[in-house]
Every structure is written in C-alpha cells, then in structure tokens.
Amino acid sequence: MMGGGLAIMTALMCLSMVAQGEDPYLFFTWNVTYGTISPLGVPQKGILINGQFPGPNINSNNIVINVFNNLDEPFLITW
Structure with missing residues (x-):
C-alpha cells in the first residue's frame, strides 16, 4: 500500500513541474522611425514600427509595449 502512495506522490510532483502557467501579458519593444x-x-x-508598415497585428487584451520614439516630433498611439 505504501508503494502505491509513493507512486501517486511522484506522479503529482512530475505533473507540477511540467504544468506551468503562461504569462498573461505579451511584451513588445517598438522602435518608431x-x-x-x-x-x-x-x-x-511614413512612420514605421520596427521597420514595417503597417505595424504589427496584436490579438490580446494584456500587453506591455516599450516604445522608442526616433521621430523628430512627439508620437501618439491610440486604441
């Protein structure tokens, strides 16, 4: 009986090491030029984001974006 409990405990420990949650945020770094x-x-x-136009398509609710403005003027993004 003791061996069965040990096997179950070992299996649960292995599953807990494999099952890791995904980060709820997507992180981006944008260079605007x-x-x-x-x-x-x-x-x-035109204005490029990371050298591309149009900018990247983002499908998420939780995002963190670091924007580096390399333009000659202020830059505003709205969603």
Missing part, C-alpha cells in the same frame, strides 16, 4: 512607404503605389514618407 520614418521610412519610405508606398501604400497607394506612390513612394512617400
């Missing part, structure tokens, strides 16, 4: 974009087929100056 100017660049040349052509959304309508004509090259023009």
